[in-house]
Amino acid sequence: MAIASAASARAQTWSGFVEARGFGYAERALPREPWVVGWATAQGTVEQKVSPALRLSATLRAEVTSTGDRDLFLDFADRDLRRTAVSLREAWLSWSVAPTVDVEAGRFLLGWGKTDGYSPADAFLPRDLTDPFADEKLPLWGIRTRGQAGAFRFDGVFVPVGTPWRVPVSSPRFAPVDETVLGLPVVLEDGENDLPRTGWGALRLLATAGDWDVGAWGRTGIRPAPLLTPRPDLAFLDGDAVAVPADRRYAREEAFGLELSRVAGAWVLRAEGAALFSSDEGLGDALIWTLGAERAFGDGTLLLTLAANARGTPVDPLLLFDRAILPAFLAVWQRTERWGSWRAVWTQGLRHGDGLVKGEASWNATDALALTLGADVPYGSRFGPFGARPDLRRARAGARWSF
Amino acid sequence: MSRRPVATPILLVLLLPAALSLPARADEARSLLVQSEERHRTKSQEYEGDLAVTSKDGKERRKSWRSYRLGYAGDSKLLIRFTAPPEVKGVGFLSLPRPGKNPDQWLYLPSMKRERRIAAQDRSASFVGTDFNYEDMEELDHEKYDVKLLADATEAGQPCWVIEARPRSDAGKSLYERKILFLRKDILYLVRMDLFRPGEKQPGKRLLLEDVVLVDAHHVARRMTMQDLDRGSTTVIRLEKLAFDRPQPEGRHTLQNLVREAGD
Numbered sequence: 001m002a003i004a005s006a007a008s009a010r011a012q013t014w015s016g017f018v019e020a021r022g023f024g025y026a027e028r029a030l031p032r033e034p035w036v037v038g039w040a041t042a043q044g045t046v047e048q049k050v051s052p053a054l055r056l057s058a059t060l061r062a063e064v065t066s067t068g069d070r071d072l073f074l075d076f077a078d079r080d081l082r083r084t085a086v087s088l089r090e091a092w093l094s095w096s097v098a099p100t101v102d103v104e105a106g107r108f109l110l111g112w113g114k115t116d117g118y119s120p121a122d123a124f125l126p127r128d129l130t131d132p133f134a135d136e137k138l139p140l141w142g143i144r145t146r147g148q149a150g151a152f153r154f155d156g157v158f159v160p161v162g163t164p165w166r167v168p169v170s171s172p173r174f175a176p177v178d179e180t181v182l183g184l185p186v187v188l189e190d191g192e193n194d195l196p197r198t199g200w201g202a203l204r205l206l207a208t209a210g211d212w213d214v215g216a217w218g219r220t221g222i223r224p225a226p227l228l229t230p231r232p233d234l235a236f237l238d239g240d241a242v243a244v245p246a247d248r249r250y251a252r253e254e255a256f257g258l259e260l261s262r263v264a265g266a267w268v269l270r271a272e273g274a275a276l277f278s279s280d281e282g283l284g285d286a287l288i289w290t291l292g293a294e295r296a297f298g299d300g301t302l303l304l305t306l307a308a309n310a311r312g313t314p315v316d317p318l319l320l321f322d323r324a325i326l327p328a329f330l331a332v333w334q335r336t337e338r339w340g341s342w343r344a345v346w347t348q349g350l351r352h353g354d355g356l357v358k359g360e361a362s363w364n365a366t367d368a369l370a371l372t373l374g375a376d377v378p379y380g381s382r383f384g385p386f387g388a389r390p391d392l393r394r395a396r397a398g399a400r401w402s403f
Numbered sequence: 404m405s406r407r408p409v410a411t412p413i414l415l416v417l418l419l420p421a422a423l424s425l426p427a428r429a430d431e432a433r434s435l436l437v438q439s440e441e442r443h444r445t446k447s448q449e450y451e452g453d454l455a456v457t458s459k460d461g462k463e464r465r466k467s468w469r470s471y472r473l474g475y476a477g478d479s480k481l482l483i484r485f486t487a488p489p490e491v492k493g494v495g496f497l498s499l500p501r502p503g504k505n506p507d508q509w510l511y512l513p514s515m516k517r518e519r520r521i522a523a524q525d526r527s528a529s530f531v532g533t534d535f536n537y538e539d540m541e542e543l544d545h546e547k548y549d550v551k552l553l554a555d556a557t558e559a560g561q562p563c564w565v566i567e568a569r570p571r572s573d574a575g576k577s578l579y580e581r582k583i584l585f586l587r588k589d590i591l592y593l594v595r596m597d598l599f600r601p602g603e604k605q606p607g608k609r610l611l612l613e614d615v616v617l618v619d620a621h622h623v624a625r626r627m628t629m630q631d632l633d634r635g636s637t638t639v640i641r642l643e644k645l646a647f648d649r650p651q652p653e654g655r656h657t658l659q660n661l662v663r664e665a666g667d
Contacts, residue, residue, distance in 0.1 A: 013665075015489050047665040052652070055665040094663070099654030102663065111516030148659035208507070208658075213520055261520060268522045296521075298528045336532055338458070367465050367488040402489035 014403075016044035016059075021398035027391045029185060030240055038066035043089065053096040059089035078138050078163050081190050083130045089139055101147035109139045110157065112204060113272060114215070114259045115292035117330035117347070118307040120274035121204070121217055121257050123288075123322045126224040128166040132392065133358065133376045138163050142199070153206040159199035164250060165225045165321055178382055181235075181242045189238070191231055191245030196222040206259075215259035223253040225321040227282045251280035268294045284314045286323060300335035308350070317351075317385075324385045325349060340364040347386065354380025354387030372398040432552040432566045436545040439591040445621055447651055448472040450642045451486075456533050459635035466491065466531060471667065473651045474500070480656035484667060491531075497661045511661045518662050527578050534608065534629040534638040538578045539598075547571055553583070558595050559613065562588045590615075592622050607633050619647040 021039040028035065045059040063070060063085055075084040092106035113119025126138040142159035177186040200221025207214050226248035235244045257274030270292035277285050287310040294303050308327035309317070318324050327350040334343035342361040349355055360374035375395045380387035449471050456464045467487040473480045481498040485491040495511035511518045526538040548568035556565045563585040570577035578600065585595035592615060597606035608631050612624035627640040654660055655667055 013486075013492075015492055017489065049665055055663070057665050094665070096663075099652065100657050100659040102659070109516050113517070146659060146662070148654075148657050153658060210501075263520060263522050266522050268520060294522070296528065299532075336529070338456075338529075338532055364464070370490070 012046065012048040014044065014046050016042070017400050017402040018042045019398060019400040021396060024395045025391065026393040026395075029391050030187075032240065033391065034067060036066070040064050045090070054093070056093045058091040060086070061089050062086050077141065077161070078126075078128075078166070079195055081166065081193060082168065083128060083166060098147070100149070102145065104144040104146070105142075107139050107141050108144065109137055110144075111137075112155075112217070114213070114261045114270040115272050115290040115305050115307070116270075116294065116303045117292075117305040117332065118290055118325065118328065120255075120272050120276075120288040120290060120307075121215075121259060124219075124223060124225065124253075124255070126163045126165045127321075129321075130166060130168055132389070133356070138166060151208045155204040155206070156202070158201045159221070162196040162199040162222045162224050162250070164196060164248075167226060167228075167248075167321065177244070178388070184237075185241045187238065187241045187243050188230070188246045189243040191229075191234070191247040193226075193248045194250065196224075196250045198222055200224075211263045213259075213261045216257070217259070218254075218256045220254045221252065222250050223278070223283070223322075224250070227251055227280070228319050229282075251278050251283045253278040253280075253283065266295050270294070281314060283320065285311055286313070287311045288323065288326065299337070300333060303330075303332040303334075305330040318388065327351060340370065349380070349384045349386060352381040352384030352387060354378070354382075354384030356386040368402050370400050370402075372396075372400070429549070429551045432550040432564075433545065435552070435564055435566065435586060435591065436550065439586060439593070440545075442591050443621060444475050445647045446473075446475065447649055448645070448647050449649060450645045453641045453643065454531075454533060454638060456638045457636060464532065466533075469667070471651060471655055473656055482656050482661065482667060493664060495661045497656065497658065499656065509658060509661055513664060518658060526576070534631045534634075534636055536578055539608075539610070539629065543568075543584075543593075548582075555588075556585060558585045558587075561594065563594065564588055587615075590622050592624070594624070605632070607631070618645045619649075621647045623647075 019041045021041075023037045023039070025033070025035055025037075041061060041063045043059060043061040045057065047055070047057045049055050063083070069082065070085040071080070071082060072085050074086045074088065076088055078087060088107055090107055090109060092104050092108045094102050094104040096102050110125055111122065112125070113121035126140070128136045128138050140159050140163050141161065142157055144155070144157045146155045147153065177188060179186045198221065200219055202217060202219035204215060204217040227250070229247040229249065231245045231247060235242055237243070253276055255274055255276040257272060259270075259272050261268060261270040271290065273287075273289045275285070275287055288307070289310065290305060290307040292303070292305040294301065306329050307325075309323050313320060313323070317326060325347065329348045329350060331346045332343065335341065340361070340363040343359070345356075345358040347356045355378070357377045357379070358374065360372060362370050362372045364370050373396070377393050378386040378389050382388050382390070450469075452468050452470060454466045465488065466485065468483050468485045471482045478500050480500065481496075483496040485494045493513035497509045497511075499507045501507060508521050509518050510521050526536065528537050529535070530537055530540050545568065548570055550566050550568045553565040553567055556563050566584040566586065568582045568584060570579065579598050580601045580603070581599045583597040583599075583606070584593055586592065587594050592612070594612045594615065596610040598608040598610070600607045608629060611628040611630070612626075613628065614625040615622055616625060623642070623645055625642045625645065629638045631637070660667060
């Protein structure tokens with residue numbers, strides 16, 4: 001038995017996937033935009049339980065695209081404006097200092113909040129908008145401690161140097177500008193990027209009491225989403241368009257929030273509220289709330305979320321990224337089938353009446369190989385976060401082999 | 404509504420076996436079930452499970468997981484961690500009992516990096532895409548059934564008590580109109596269960612419990628086969644590294660442990 005325990009403690013596992021995806025676009029703003037884009041990804045993860053109290057994990061990802069716009073270096077901090085060909089997704093060590101208290105250090109991904117689709121506790125965390133409809137998070141370098149004592153839990157995170165949102169602005173497809181100069185379309189170009197020199201810290205407290213789960217959190221430090229400052233004074237002619245550089249800076253922000261969820265029969269009801277404060281004139285304060293509901297119907301699950309900001313913003317919310325879609329209603333239906341799964345996602349912006357419909361079906365050809373077909377269809381007013389990107393209407397197909 | 408997702412299926416099967424033995428119609432049937440339950444009660448259970456779903460056309464899907472149970476039946480804590488296929492690797496399920504109520508159930512999804520509390524599952528829903536429904540995964544609580552003893556039978560060469568169990572109307576909606584339980588006479592262990600959906604004259608599904616061995620002084624079936632006789636598909640669950648009544652590490656059945664990646 002001792003031998004078995006030791007072997008178990010040293011258990012090492014490898015996993016990962018190789019994936020090829022293709023996107024076919026229905027429209028394009030400029031002749032330079034491709035109709036079809038290919039994207040190939042390989043990712044590997046190693047996990048090791050060094051001892052019963054010590055675990056480590058590392059994940060490396062490599063990508064190539066048909067547009068060839070990936071730099072060939074390993075961006076350890078993920079602070080480059082462009083996604084690089086090789087990136088370190090995770091590299092952490094976790095030490096259980098007590099049976100229910102862990103300390104983790106390294107590079108990791110966070111997932112906070114209770115409501116689905118949009119959570120004020122989670123929305124500030126850095127995203128990689130290279131594919132703006134993928135909702136992909138960026139990992140962080142930091143230290144984290146989590147623990148539990150009875151019905152109470154805590155989760156503290158310190159990120160000494162912040163990883164900013166990756167916001168590609170140089171593509172008219174991803175960041176369209178509804179203006180023309182001398183009959184030429186206007187596109188944004190990357191300007192100065194005043195990267196954050198410090199980071200942020202956060203503490204989240206959670207408790208469970210019967211059917212209720214409650215939580216409270218606070219954070220302070222540099223907000224990872226950039227504030228963009230267009231520089232028309234530095235505009236220049238870039239082939240078939242007028243390019244306007246957009247500088248980036250990062251503001252301080254303090255925030256406090258509450259979370260609540262309750263099991264009510266077959267439903268799980270969730271709610272969150274957060275107050276965000278910033279003295280930066282380009283950001284201002286916010287009062288964000290969400291309501292959510294989830295219910296399973298047979299092999300399907302329905303998720304509903306309503307999210308809004310009760311305060312006005314000093315600039316178009318579209319330029320604030322983490323609150324760009326507010327107010328919004330989100331509905332998700334996902335279902336598992338014997339052949340695979342499918343899901344439909346509808347996001348309706350309530351300010352401009354624009355929205356996004358996503359559909360996806362995945363067929364499991366084998367346990368390791370999945371083939372996927374899907375479509376992303378933004379629609380509505382060009383002043384909204386979804387309607388502003390009509391050139392992103394696309395069909396997609398992919399094949400993923402996992403190991 | 405069953406609030407027992409993933410792990411309970413196995414539990415059910417393991418506990419069920421214990422739930423059956425003796426003579427004379429309803430009272431005899433009840434007595435057999437009580438004896439079986441008492442005989443097979445364990446303080447804890449661990450195993451590694453491997454599940455294969457084979458469709459009518461021979462296509463096979465597999466899933467693997469580790470299961471840790473502490474306590475027994477309605478008082479048990481349960482942690483399950485999927486280990487394969489890669490798409491579900493690391494997904495965790497935690498069930499914690501609450502006196503007089505459905506247990507608290509939580510799911511950890513590595514892709515979201517957060518735990519989610521989940522509500523009662525629809526008992527008619529398929530259990531992770533297998534021929535088991537969530538109801539099949541529940542422990543067989545004989546108190547929720549009207550039972551009676553039928554004629555003896557032989558299953559896999561073993562003399563068995565045969566008990567008919569019909570869900571009571573006040574015990575919640577069941578997917579089945581009746582169940583026929585085959586209990587081995589020598590060890591009071593469930594080795595077969597025929598399941599009849601409403602209106603079915605012949606069983607629509609059949610559960611077989613095979614490869615019964617003695618582990619840590621407890622009988623246990625290492626192979627469970629659920630046949631969907633209407634659909635023609637089969638799900639086989641194999642249990643490896645079984646262990647009973649072993650002390651469980653402190654904190655194993657906590658939310659903190661559920662969210663530990665690369666852990667239990």
